[in-house]
Amino acid sequence: xxxxxxxxxxxxxxQKACMVIDHLVEALAGDPSSPLRRAIILIDxxxxxxxxxxxxxxxxxxxxxxxxxxxxxxxxxxxxxxxxSEHDGRAKSLEVCGYSKTGLKTALRYxxxxxxxxxxxxxxxxxxxxxEKPTLRDAKIVTALFEMRSAPRQKVVDSLYNxxxxxxxxxxxxxxxxGIVKTDESRSE
Amino acid sequence: MNLxxxxxxxxxxxxxxxxxxxxxxxxSNVLTFNSLASVHKTAEPPAFKLSFDAATx
Numbered sequence: 001x002x003x004x005x006x007x008x009x010x011x012x013x014x015q016k017a018c019m020v021i022d023h024l025v026e027a028l029a030g031d032p033s034s035p036l037r038r039a040i041i042l043i044d045x046x047x048x049x050x051x052x053x054x055x056x057x058x059x060x061x062x063x064x065x066x067x068x069x070x071x072x073x074x075x076x077x078x079x080x081x082x083x084x085s086e087h088d089g090r091a092k093s094l095e096v097c098g099y100s101k102t103g104l105k106t107a108l109r110y111x112x113x114x115x116x117x118x119x120x121x122x123x124x125x126x127x128x129x130x131x132e133k134p135t136l137r138d139a140k141i142v143t144a145l146f147e148m149r150s151a152p153r154q155k156v157v158d159s160l161y162n163x164x165x166x167x168x169x170x171x172x173x174x175x176x177x178x179g180i181v182k183t184d185e186s187r188s189e
Numbered sequence: 190m191n192l193x194x195x196x197x198x199x200x201x202x203x204x205x206x207x208x209x210x211x212x213x214x215x216x217s218n219v220l221t222f223n224s225l226a227s228v229h230k231t232a233e234p235p236a237f238k239l240s241f242d243a244a245t246x
Contacts, residue, residue, distance in 0.1 A: 013207060013209075013210035013211065014202075016206070016210040017202075017206050017209075017210065110209075110210065111209065117209065121209050124205045124208075125202075125205065128198055128201045128202060128205070142194060142198065142202060143202070143206075145194050146199060146202045146203070146206070149193060150191050150193040151193070152190065152191055152192070153191075153192055156192055176192075180194065180195055180198050181192050181193070181195070181198075182192070182193055182194065183190055183191070183192060184190055184191055185190075
């Protein structure tokens with residue numbers, strides 16, 4: 001607990017943002033390719049534990065088929081469990097479990113355990129990224145660069161996750177193309 | 190090749206991170222932690238908790 005509190009006080013806001021993203025990657029089966037939307041769904045399920053898929057759909061205004069895919073992913077990777085709903089025999093109630101619960105709990109500490117704040121944070125970051133489906137990897141690239149200010153490409157890649165190196169470079173290239181990340185060349189244009 | 194954020198993105202993130210995480214560690218907190226760590230020779234100095242309760246949490 002003391003070391004956690006020490007971390008909170010001693011770290012900069014950029015480092016805190018990086019840590020939140022890291023904990024969310026942990027919560028999502030260590031997959032940095034997870035869209036921020038998936039993280040928001042996981043947070044919502046934890047916030048409204050026992051809620052049904054319809055409940056998530058209504059609260060987050062997500063299309064049914066898109067939500068189905070995300071729920072299926074979360075279930076297949078052991079992030080959530082499904083139980084028969086007490087209120088509706090046809091519906092399943094959803095709960096976050098295992099490592100997802102642990103990762104989420106740690107991320108929530110940076111937001112006074114306020115799920116709404118964590119969701120709003122991710123929505124704000126997604127808005128800055130301006131992509132159709134921004135991922136946790138994209139979020140980590142920009143938060144790491146925010147913290148480092150200016151850094152060689154390799155240092156940015158080193159701050160990312162164990163993933164195929166091409167995935168990391170592809171994500172950086174996309175952010176450069178979109179003008180979110182600048183290179184020496186693009187700055188002089 | 191060095192990378193950095195566009196000015197617009199940097200300023201937006203600065204606002205967002207500031208809103209959710211505050212302004213970051215103060216110099217006095219850093220000095221307190223370093224002093225305590227050197228005295229106690231441990232990663233978890235027992236007196237550290239006393240140095241940052243009201244203002245920073």
